[in-house]
Amino acid sequence: GQQVMQIPQYQHVQEGEDFTTYCNSSTTLSNIQWYKQRPGGHPVFLIQLVKSGEVKKQKRLTFQFGEAKKNSSLHITATQTTDVGTYFCAGPSIYNQGGKLIFGQGTELSVKP
């Protein structure tokens, strides 16, 4: 079945440093979505990318969707303590009509002030 892998599993940074997490799917995705889960919280939708090679920015966050629509990345510039949490990528396969999302394992970001 479809698998979504994310690396790294954990990332510890000093406040102000940059952070990147990478996501790879075993199958072509119709879109890629990114979610943030704060400790003890629930996943919160950040963004969706649909087009091959698409790049979107949200303030200090930059999201990229690969040309083959099988990989994606999230880059945070100059991290802040409010960025702490686990970042998940998730995508529905192009072969799946029901839109079910398969989640990566997540990258847990901790930021030291």
Next chain:
Amino acid sequence: EPEVTQTPSHQVTQMGQEVILRCVPISNHLYFYWYRQILGQKVEFLVSFYNNEISEKSEIFDDQFSVERPDGSNFTLKIRSTKLEDSAMYFCATRGTRGGYGYTFGSGTRLTVV
């Protein structure tokens, strides 16, 4: 901002007992999902529900699990005979028909089977 509401927030149950987890979706959303997350692990798909029937289910969603939308508003997940390994956070998620807005997750029900 519209929310997905889940009750209870925490449920402790004896092994073998039945539990029902409840979700109130966003009113104009038509696609409903249940996911679970074992502590510290990834979010796992259980089942999707559309037009009053199951669209897809995972291997986890065996005969002990069922879903229904009994009154047109609540969306429930029932586990008939709970096992220790069912202990997890269960999230309800919904989405509308317009693209680009992702899923809206509820705050979850923490199920503890003892």
